[in-house]
Amino acid sequence: AQSVTQPDIHITVSEGASLELRCNYSYGATPYLFWYVQSPGQGLQLLLKYFSGDTLVQGIKGFEAEFKRSQSSFNLRKPSVHWSDAAEYFCAVGLYNQGGKLIFGQGTELSVKP
């Protein structure tokens, strides 16, 4: 069955430090992969996506993610975290042979220390 795993429930980093949020997926075909961010009480904002081609994708707010097929991973990175990056981050896989639904991971809550 298709699934998405985000092993880290909560991560705390210092402002200005680098960040990596992990995401592993289980899917038989080449996946469509996404990262969304959710601020408290808000909706989901798309950070970036991967469909094919270059395995390193750039997104908004200085985020990037790298698709590694051999590791079934799509980790999100940012070289220097800002206090405004504190939020919940969700990795998702798109199943376009199943009505286009997205399967989400459990989310990683990011806290930023001053």
Added chain:
Amino acid sequence: EPEVTQTPSHQVTQMGQEVILRCVPISNHLYFYWYRQILGQKVEFLVSFYNNEISEKSEIFDDQFSVERPDGSNFTLKIRSTKLEDSAMYFCAVPGQGQETQYFGPGTRLLVL
């Protein structure tokens, strides 16, 4: 990026009552999706709707749920007889230009008492 609004932003209802949640995309879409997020949990797929028909639904989407496109633009999610466990944030989503990417509305927070 398509804009999506949802109404109401918050709804409180009594158990057993019917609720209708609305999604209004700014531009015409054939596809739309509903998801829910129980507090503190992950976002879960409920149903996808294409060209006025359900194309996929999850096991959560039982007979108590229905979706409609009542007037050609709005999309609705109806819960016929709400249960306590229906308390959640409900999001609608519509695809972008390439259809592969979904853009989410701000959500409706439903509280069933």
